[in-house]
Every structure is written in C-alpha cells, then in structure tokens.
Amino acid sequence: xxxxxxxYKNIASPKGFQATGIHCGLKxxxxxxALLISEVPASVAGVFTTNAIKxxxxxxxxxxxxxxxxxxxxxxxxxxxNACTGKQGMTDAYAMQKLTAEKFGIAxxxxxxxxxxxxxxxxxxxxxxxxxxxxxxIDELEGAISFSQAIMTTDTVTKNTSYQTIxxxxxxxxxxxxxxxxxxxxxxxxxxxxxxTDANIESSHLQTALTSITDITFNAITVDGDTSTNDMxxxxxNGLAENKTLTxxxxxxxxxxxxxxxxxxxxxxxxxxxxxxATKLIEVEVKGAISNAEARKIAKTVVGSPLVKxxxxxxxxxxxxxIAAVGYSGATLDPYAITIHIGVTKVVENGEPVPFSExxxxxxxxxxxxxxxxxxxxxxxxxxxxxxxxxxxYVQINATYRS
Amino acid sequence: xxxxxxxYKNIASPKGFQATGIHCGLKxxxxxxALLISEVPASVAGVFTTNAIKxxxxxxxxxxxxxxxxxxxxxxxxxxxNACTGKQGMTDAYAMQKLTAEKFGIAxxxxxxxxxxxxxxxxxxxxxxxxxxxxxxIDELEGAISFSQAIMTTDTVTKNTSYQTIxxxxxxxxxxxxxxxxxxxxxxxxxxxxxxTDANIESSHLQTALTSITDITFNAITVDGDTSTNDMxxxxxNGLAENKTLTxxxxxxxxxxxxxxxxxxxxxxxxxxxxxxATKLIEVEVKGAISNAEARKIAKTVVGSPLVKxxxxxxxxxxxxxIAAVGYSGATLDPYAITIHIGVTKVVENGEPVPFSExxxxxxxxxxxxxxxxxxxxxxxxxxxxxxxxxxxYVQINATYRS
Numbered sequence: 118x119x120x121x122x123x124x125y126k127n128i129a130s131p132k133g134f135q136a137t138g139i140h141c142g143l144k145x146x147x148x149x150x151a152l153l154i155s156e157v158p159a160s161v162a163g164v165f166t167t168n169a170i171k172x173x174x175x176x177x178x179x180x181x182x183x184x185x186x187x188x189x190x191x192x193x194x195x196x197x198x199n200a201c202t203g204k205q206g207m208t209d210a211y212a213m214q215k216l217t218a219e220k221f222g223i224a225x226x227x228x229x230x231x232x233x234x235x236x237x238x239x240x241x242x243x244x245x246x247x248x249x250x251x252x253x254x255i256d257e258l259e260g261a262i263s264f265s266q267a268i269m270t271t272d273t274v275t276k277n278t279s280y281q282t283i284x285x286x287x288x289x290x291x292x293x294x295x296x297x298x299x300x301x302x303x304x305x306x307x308x309x310x311x312x313x314t315d316a317n318i319e320s321s322h323l324q325t326a327l328t329s330i331t332d333i334t335f336n337a338i339t340v341d342g343d344t345s346t347n348d349m350x351x352x353x354x355n356g357l358a359e360n361k362t363l364t365x366x367x368x369x370x371x372x373x374x375x376x377x378x379x380x381x382x383x384x385x386x387x388x389x390x391x392x393x394x395a396t397k398l399i400e401v402e403v404k405g406a407i408s409n410a411e412a413r414k415i416a417k418t419v420v421g422s423p424l425v426k427x428x429x430x431x432x433x434x435x436x437x438x439x440i441a442a443v444g445y446s447g448a449t450l451d452p453y454a455i456t457i458h459i460g461v462t463k464v465v466e467n468g469e470p471v472p473f474s475e476x477x478x479x480x481x482x483x484x485x486x487x488x489x490x491x492x493x494x495x496x497x498x499x500x501x502x503x504x505x506x507x508x509x510x511y512v513q514i515n516a517t518y519r520s
Numbered sequence: 521x522x523x524x525x526x527x528y529k530n531i532a533s534p535k536g537f538q539a540t541g542i543h544c545g546l547k548x549x550x551x552x553x554a555l556l557i558s559e560v561p562a563s564v565a566g567v568f569t570t571n572a573i574k575x576x577x578x579x580x581x582x583x584x585x586x587x588x589x590x591x592x593x594x595x596x597x598x599x600x601x602n603a604c605t606g607k608q609g610m611t612d613a614y615a616m617q618k619l620t621a622e623k624f625g626i627a628x629x630x631x632x633x634x635x636x637x638x639x640x641x642x643x644x645x646x647x648x649x650x651x652x653x654x655x656x657x658i659d660e661l662e663g664a665i666s667f668s669q670a671i672m673t674t675d676t677v678t679k680n681t682s683y684q685t686i687x688x689x690x691x692x693x694x695x696x697x698x699x700x701x702x703x704x705x706x707x708x709x710x711x712x713x714x715x716x717t718d719a720n721i722e723s724s725h726l727q728t729a730l731t732s733i734t735d736i737t738f739n740a741i742t743v744d745g746d747t748s749t750n751d752m753x754x755x756x757x758n759g760l761a762e763n764k765t766l767t768x769x770x771x772x773x774x775x776x777x778x779x780x781x782x783x784x785x786x787x788x789x790x791x792x793x794x795x796x797x798a799t800k801l802i803e804v805e806v807k808g809a810i811s812n813a814e815a816r817k818i819a820k821t822v823v824g825s826p827l828v829k830x831x832x833x834x835x836x837x838x839x840x841x842x843i844a845a846v847g848y849s850g851a852t853l854d855p856y857a858i859t860i861h862i863g864v865t866k867v868v869e870n871g872e873p874v875p876f877s878e879x880x881x882x883x884x885x886x887x888x889x890x891x892x893x894x895x896x897x898x899x900x901x902x903x904x905x906x907x908x909x910x911x912x913x914y915v916q917i918n919a920t921y922r923s
Contacts, residue, residue, distance in 0.1 A: 170847030170855045170871070201843055203856070203872035236840025237873045346844050423826075424918055431919030437639025440604055441749050444573030452573045453606075468573070469606035470640045508919075509912050515827055516834025516911075 119282070120376040123290075126279035127261030129254075131290040131315035132357035133157060136260040138267025141248025143196030143234070143241060148267035150248040152217070153311055154190040158227055159355035161188035162324035164331045166348040172200035173210040174230035175347055181229045186320045188353055191229035192217040192249065193268050193309065195296075199232040199240050200346040209240040216249045231309050233270055233296065233347055261294065268296040268309055271393055271514055278383035282376045284360040284369040289316045291376050295384040297348075297391075307345035310335065310384055316373060317356035318363040325365075326374055327352050334381035337413060337502045338389040339421040352377070389503035390486075394510030398503060399429055401489045406498035411448045413500030415491060418446035426507035429487055434478040436464040443491055450493045458490040522685070523779040526693075529682035530664030532657075534693040534718035535760035536560060539663040541670025544651025546599030546637070546644060551670035553651040555620070556714055557593040561630055562758035564591035565727040567734045569751040575603035576613040577633035578750055584632045589723045591756055594632035595620040595652065596671050596712065598699075602635040602643050603749040612643040619652045634712050636673050636699065636750055664697065671699040671712055674796055674917055681786035685779045687763040687772040692719045694779050698787040700751075700794075710748035713738065713787055719776060720759035721766040728768075729777055730755050737784035740816060740905045741792040742824040755780070792906035793889075797913030801906060802832055804892045809901035814851040816903030818894060821849035823907035832890050833909035837881040839867040846894055853896045861893040 129136045133156035141150040163182040165175055181188050192213050199206050210230050218225045232240075254260055265275035279292035290313075297308030318326075327350065335350055356362075363373055390398040401420045406412035419425055422442040428435040436457055443455060457465035460481040462473050481487070532539045536559035544553040566585040568578055584591050595616050602609050613633050621628045635643075657663055668678035682695035700711030721729075730753065738753055759765075766776055793801040804823045809815035822828055825845040831838040839860055846858060860868035863884040865876050884890070 168844060168847040169851075169853055170843055198840070201840060201855075201868070201871055201873065203870070235838075236844060237868070239873075346847060423914075427915055427918035430915065433919065435638075437601070437604060440573055441571060441639060444571040444749060448572075450572055452604075465604070465640075467606070468604060470604065470642075507915060509915050511826075512830055512833065512910060512912050512915060515830035516836065 120280045120372065120379060123279055123281050125258070126281065126290055126292055127258055127277055128153060128264065128292045128294050128311060128313045129256045129261040130279060130292055131313045131355070133315060133355050134313045135254035135256045136264035137252055137254040138263035139248060139251055142244030143194055148263060149195045150245065151193040151264045151267035152190060152252045152254050153264060153313065154221060154254050155353060155355040157355055157357070158187040158189045159353040160318055160320040160323050161186065162320060162327040162352045164327060164350050166345060168346050170201065170346045172198055172232060172347040173202060173206035174199055174213070174232045175349060176207070177210045177214055178229040178231060178349060181226060185226045187227055188229050189223050189227040190217055190221060191231060191311065191351060193231040194245060195268055195270055196234040197232060197238055197240050198234045198236045198347050201237040202239055205239055209242055212242060213245060216246060220249055220252065229351060231349060233268065233307060233309055236346060265294040270296065272296050272391055274391055276384055276387040276391065278380055280376045280379050282372055284316060284358070284363065284373060287358045287360045289358045289360060290314060291316070291380050293380040293384050295388055297388045308335065308348045308388060310350035312350070312352040312380055314352070314354045315356070315358040316354050316363060317358060317360050318354045322364055323352055323354055326377055330378045330381050334378065334385040337417065338385045339417055339502065339504045386503050389505055392505030393514045394508040395505030396508055397429060397506045398486045399489065399505060400486065400501060400503050401491065402501045403491045403493070404499045405492045405494040405496060407449050407496040408498040409500050412498040413502060415443055415446045415448045415493070416500050416502035418442050419489065419491065420502045420504035423507055426504065429482060430506035430508050432479050432482040434459055434464065434475055434482065439489060440465055443493070449495060451495065454494040456492040460488055523683045523775065523782060526682055526684050528661070529684065529693055529695055530661055530680055531556060531667065531695045531697050531714060531716045532659045532664040533682060533695055534716045536718060536758050537716045538657035538659045539667035540655055540657040541666035542651060542654055545647030546597055551666060552598045553648065554596040554667045554670035555593060555655045555657050556667060556716065557624060557657050558756055558758040560758055560760070561590040561592045562756035563721055563723040563726050564589065565723060565730040565755045567730060567753050569748060571749050573604065573749045575601055575635060575750040576605060576609035577602055577616070577635045578752060579610070580613045580617055581632040581634060581752060584629060588629045590630060591632050591754070592626045592630040593620055593624060594634060594714065594754060596634040597648060598636050598671055598673055600635060600637040600641055600643050601639045601750050604640040605642055608642055612645055615645060616648060619649060623652055623655065632754060634752060636671065636710060636712055639749060668697040673699065675699050675794055677794055679787055679790040679794070681783055683779045683782050685775055687719060687761070687766065687776060690761045690763045692761045692763060693717060694719070694783050696783040696787050698791055700791045711738065711751045711791060713753035715753070715755040715783055717755070717757045718759065718761035719757050719766060720761060720763050721757045725767055726755055726757055729780055733781045733784050736903070737781065737788040740820065740903070741788045742820055742905065742907045789906050792908055795908030796917045797911040798908030799911060800832060800909045801889045802892065802908060803889065803904060803906050804894065805904045806894045806896070807902045808895045808897045808899060810852050810899040811901040812903050815901040816905060818846055818849045818851045818896070819903050819905035821845050822892065822894065823905045826910055829907065829910035832885060833911050835882050835885040837862055837867065837878060837885065842892060843868060846896070852898060854898065857897040859895040863891055
C-alpha cells in the first residue's frame with residue numbers, strides 16, 4: 118500500500134513514543150530543553166557531522182548508536198552547543214545522559230544527547246539539571262510541538278512531518294522533526310533531525326536505509342556553506358507496530374524506504390526554506406550529468422552560489438551566474454551543450470542566451486519557491502539540491518548572533 | 521639590491537609601456553575601454569580562470585600567450601563580459617583584436633583581449649569599434665590611472681602598485697593594476713590583473729614565475745566563493761631594461777621573483793579589501809599544517825566562511841565559527857591541538873576557550889584590517905589567505921546588479 122502523508126501525526130504518534138520540551142534557563146525565555154523517549158529500547162541509526170571538530174554530546178550519542186546499537190531516549194538542549202569545551206564539555210554531556218537515564222529509570226548507554234547553540238562556552242549545568250527533573254513527556258501533539266520548539270535556535274518555524282504506511286498489514290508511522298537554519302552545508306551542519314517510527318527493523322538495516330537517504334535529502338541542502346560541529350540525524354525504530362522485521366528482502370522494504378525518504382526530504386526542504394533570513398526556497402534540478410553524484414554536485418554548487426542566491430532575492434533572472442556556477446562545479450561538461458530553465462522559461466540553450474520575457478520571469482521569481490532546471494546533456498545522471506536566497510536579514514542575523 | 525616600493529610609478533612606468541582608458545559607451549558614463557601597449561613585443565605569461573565556461577576574449581588571449589608567446593598590446597572593455605555569447609562572441613573578440621592591431625600597426629596575434637561585466641549579453645560593437653579609434657596611450661601617470669579606471673566594474677577604488685629593483689646593475693620596474701571585487705574565488709574569479717615590467721626574460725621563465733606566485737597571491741583571496749568565466753592575470757616583460765636575460769640560474773632571479781611576488785600580493789590584497797560591500801580586509805595566517813597547501817586550504821576556508829565574515833562585520837569575537845571552519849576545511853588536524861589568535865589576543869588554546877577581554881577585541885575588530893592566526897601544531901606548513909567581511913551592501917549590490 119502506498120504511503121500517505123498525515124499532517125496531524127507527529128514524532129509522538131508512532132506507538133510507544135513520547136516527547137516534550139520546556140524552558141530550563143539556558144535561553145532568556147524560550148524553550149530550550151527537549152526529550153524524546155520510547156516505551157522500549159528502539160533500534161537506532163544515526164548520521165553525524167563530517168566536521169573534524171565534533172561537539173561533546175555528539176561523541177556521546179555516537180557511542181550509543183554504534184556501541185549500544187539501541188536507544189531509548191534522547192535529551193536535547195538549545196542555546197549552547199557544548200562544542201570546543203574540552204574535558205568539561207564531555208563531563209557535562211555525560212551528566213546530561215546520566216541524569217536523564219536516572220529520571221526515567223533506563224540504562225545510561227540507551228540515552229543520546231544533542232546540543233545546539235553557541236560554540237565554545239561551558240554549559241551552565243544548573244538549569245539543565247533542574248530542567249531534566251521537570252520533564253514530563255506525553256504521546257500527544259502538544260508534546261511533539263513543545264519538543265520541536267525547544268530544539269530551535271534561529272529557526273523561525275517548527276519543522277514537522279509524518280507519514281503512514283502499511284507493512285505486513287500493520288499500520289506503521291514514520292514521523293520527524295528537525296531544527297536548523299544557518300550553517301547548513303555540506304553534510305548537515307547545525308542541523309538536528311529526529312525521526313521516530315514504530316516499524317520493526319534491526320539497527321544495521323535502519324542504518325543502511327538512513328545513510329542512503331541522507332545523501333539525497335539532508336546532504337542536498339545548503340544555506341551558507343558552513344558545516345557545524347553538532348549535527349546529527351537520529352532515527353529510532355521501536356518495533357511496536359509488530360510487523361515482521363524489515364530487511365532488504367522484505368516485500369515491503371521499498372515502501373519503508375520511500376516513506377523514510379519522504380520524511381527526510383520534507384524536513385530537508387523545510388530547513389532550506391527556513392534558511393537564516395531567507396524569503397524563498399530555491400530548488401535546482403540537474404539532468405544529463407555523467408553520474409548522479411556529479412548532478413548533485415552541480416545542483417549544490419548552483420544553489421550554494423552567493424551570486425545566484427542574491428539574484429533570486431533581487432528577482433533578477435541573471436542566468437549568467439547560474440551557468441558560471443555550473444562551470445566551476447568541477448563536473449564534466451561541454452559549455453555548448455547546456456540548457457537552463459528558470460521555472461518553465463528557457464533562458465539558455467546550447468550554452469547560449471535564448472530570448473525570453475524578463476517581465477514574466479520577474480513575476481515567477483517573486484514566488485516563494487523558485488525552481489531552476491539544468492540539463493548538461495552528457496549522460497543519465499540526475500540530482501536535486503535545495504537552498505534559499507541570500508538577504509539583508511542573513512547578514513543582520515549573523516553579524517549580531519551573540520549580541 | 522633589495523626591491524623597494526615606489527608609489528608614484530605605475531604600469532606605464534617600465535620603459536616602453538603606455539596605457540590609456542576612455543569612455544566608449546558600453547557603460548552609461550564611466551570609462552569602459554582600456555589599452556596597454558609596449559613599444560616592442562614583450563615576453564608574456566598568463567594565468568586564466570579554471571571555470572569550464574570560458575569567455576570568448578579569454579580564449580583569444582590564451583592563444584596569444586600560449587601560441588604566439590609574445591604580446592605587444594591588450595585591449596580591455598568593462599560593462600560586458602562577452603561570455604556565453606557563442607560564435608558571435610568569438611567573432612566580436614577577434615574583431616576587438618584585429619581593430620586594435622590595425623590601429624597600432626602590429627600583428628593580430630600580438631594583441632590580447634579581456635572583458636568584464638554582465639555574462640550572456642551580445643557585445644554592442646559600435647561603441648567599441650569607435651572607441652578603439654580614439655585610444656591615445658601615453659607613458660605618464662595619467663595614462664595608467666585612466667586605464668585602471670576603465671577596467672573597473674563594481675570596484676570602488678582603482679588598484680595600482682609598483683616596485684623597483686636592480687638586476688645586473690640595471691634599474692628594473694615591475695608595476696601592476698587590477699580590477700575585481702565580487703565573484704572572487706577560488707582561482708581568481710572576475711578578476712583582471714595586468715603587470716608590466718621592462719625586465720628581460722623569456723616567456724617560459726616568466727610563466728614559471730607567475731604560476732608559482734599566483735598560488736600564494738591571487739589564488740589566496742576570496743570574496744564570495746564564486747569563480748568567473750573571464751579572469752586572467754597577464755604579465756608583459758619587454759626587455760627594455762637590458763639586463764642579461766633572467767633564468768632561474770641568474771644571480772638576481774630570487775630578487776626578481778620577490779619583486780613580482782610583492783606586486784601580485786599588493787594587488788591581491790587590494791582586491792580582497794575592495795570586495796563587494798566590504799568594510800574590512802581579513803587576513804588569515806595558518807601555521808603548523810602538514811603542508812603549505814593544507815595551510816592555505818585552512819586559511820581560505822576560514823576567510824571564506826560566511827559566518828566568520830558576518831561576525832567580523834558585526835565586530836563579534838565569535839571564535840567558535842573560526843574553529844568550526846578549521847574543522848570542516850578537510851585538513852589533517854587534532855581538535856585538541858589548535859591555537860587561535862584574533863590580532864594579538866589568544867582566544868583558543870588546545871582547542872578550548874581561553875578567557876579574554878571581549879571589550880578589547882571589539883576595539884580591535886573595528887579596525888579596517890583584521891588578522892586571524894591559527895596554529896594547528898601538526899607540521900611546518902604555513903599559508904595566508906585574504907578576504908573581506910560580508911555586509912548588507914554585498915547583498916544590495918548583488919541583488920540589483922543588472923537593474
């Protein structure tokens with residue numbers, strides 16, 4: 118049965134999951150401490166930042182994912198990244214893990230930790246310690262909403278999505294929430310993603326699924342080219358839907374992958390659209406590359422070009438900047454075999470300008486979602502990347518972040 | 521004898537060189553057509569954009585540099601890049617070459633052509649054709665100034681430098697001028713550089729010298745990470761200083777290299793400082809990498825980070841963004857062996873925060889030149905890169921470039 122999107126479901130909807138988010142005091146007023154918990158230990162998969170500088174909580178969570186192979190709860194704070202904080206940072210991250218484990222009566226090594234915020238400041242642990250005691254997760258929409266609020270930094274909107282599918286005749290829900298709006302690229306920077314499902318699947322297969330999907334979703338977005346020290350996407354699958362365990366040989370495996378892909382892609386696009394200061398989502402679709410990887414490389418180069426981003430912000434059909442970005446992407450190409458469309462309007466054919474109505478394109482560029490199509494006619498590789506425009510507000514947000 | 525900088529000398533100062541710049545009509549009012557010419561054919565070296573999409577004039581000039589191996593004159597227009605203009609673009613670039621050759625009575629294949637401006641618009645050739653007839657180059661400061669004005673696009677200042685040295689007891693002058701302020705990185709994007717000297721040197725050795733120097737000067741600057749279709753640096757050496765021909769075995773070879781390096785570095789820093797919308801020059805010096813190339817990679821990654829650039833604009837000593845950029849540079853490093861200074865203030869040691877006076881650093885960050893020092897303690901590699909802050913004006917300039 119094909120998956121369907123169910124807008125009123127959330128990360129607390131898969132059987133046995135609960136969530137909450139509260140204000141503990143790391144931020145002035147906003148919620149800043151979140152918890153996601155499963156009734157039983159869940160299979161877990163994770164992808165983590167490729168930055169050589171990794172935050173303390175990320176190291177703790179990596180151990181849960183790769184050593185324990187199961188996760189039952191994850192505690193997240195916003196306002197402080199607990200990165201570049203040395204031994205004290207590790208002590209604090211382990212304390213968050215232990216306090217959460219004690220509060221909910223589970224083993225330390227089943228608790229993940231995530232942090233987001235300013236780099237290089239030692240955590241204020243008193244509000245966190247007190248906050249953990251006050252957490253009361255629930256399996257209702259309210260819990261999921263407060264969770265998604267408490268993980269935000271410069272995000273302007275919460276990011277949630279959920280789908281339902283049928284596996285072995287059992288209803289399975291996959292839901293996700295994410296935060297992230299600056300410092301996003303490549304490879305998921307200052308981005309946190311949490312996906313829950315009641316599907317029954319081993320951690321190793323879940324990891325395979327997540328890794329393959331990450332390349333074409335979370336790793337295909339870019340906001341400003343910076344990669345953070347704290348990023349992770351975690352999937353927890355607690356098996357309470359009671360389907361026969363999913364493996365690549367299971368008849369519904371593809372359906373599960375598609376549903377997980379849909380969740381990840383929704384979250385990725387939401388993050389790109391909510392890029393710091395952004396007014397528009399930009400989608401770049403590339404065809405005709407010699408491989409899918411090269412197509413994605415071109416797409417990411419175009420969507421990451423500051424000159425393309427400012428042109429889109431200014432409603433300027435400056436395709437010269439698009440083709441210049443294609444040119445410096447490093448992909449194999451023939452300058453005289455490039456076709457570019459902005460929306461449905463062809464602006465370049467065989468690498469040369471095509472007459473078009475600038476007026477019509479300005480109308481198109483004023484839409485909240487701008488699509489750019491590039492065909493380089495070299496092969497069958499295709500790929501898509503998402504980003505946002507570069508605006509005065511991006512500069513304003515980042516020139517004054519700590520003030 | 522060591523070189524010395526001579527501020528009143530210019531690209532028309534080396535013996536036998538003349539320059540001029542006029543308004544021909546590609547721009548509304550500003551100068552837009554420039555010529556540099558030598559009394560005799562000069563040895564020539566060039567470095568060109570690595571963008572796969574190359575503008576027509578660049579292809580014409582590459583042939584002069586690599587096929588003819590000599591250059592006597594170069595004609596430059598601003599206002600139109602003559603890029604992505606197909607066969608008509610090539611016809612127009614050849615026409616500029618031929619008209620210039622005819623006007624000054626020299627062979628076509630001794631004339632270079634360069635263009636800068638909007639990509640993808642067919643050149644208006646009538647103003648260019650008429651303009652070439654009006655060019656009257658002179659060997660005085662006035663000629664060099666009008667030249668440097670006529671090659672500008674969004675540049676806010678002209679960029680000139682000159683040095684004198686003694687080779688075989690003969691006075692040799694090396695002088696340069698450049699334009700470029702947006703779309704600069706990596707590998708010299710929308711940047712034009714012209715260096716003249718009366719030194720006597722074969723083209724092949726001149727090329728060796730230029731190539732080695734380019735890596736640590738023009739290729740070590742970044743404004744917004746975009747690479748243009750039109751960039752080139754040309755060095756013309758006409759031999760009229762009458763020194764014995766320079767080769768790597770010549771006793772004054774190192775002196776020549778140092779002088780050429782000084783000219784190239786001055787121009788590179790001027791370009792970085794005049795980055796679109798910039799208020800400050802940022803210099804990042806990296807030590808302790810496993811190679812000079814890795815040190816330069818780290819330096820360029822830090823100076824190119826939009827988050828570092830906006831923090832410097834906002835006078836925010838946000839060293840977390842610096843260390844995060846070091847981390848995602850891809851260089852070999854140990855997170856616990858990183859030291860960072862902003863100016864003379866140590867902010868990170870062993871990868872951890874060091875207490876410092878935020879107030880003093882704000883005063884430092886308000887200076888027009890901000891220096892960041894990174895030592896990663898892995899080896900002896902060192903390198904420096906230059907860039908600028910990211911400001912509201914950058915967005916404004918690029919959101920409305922064609923309006």
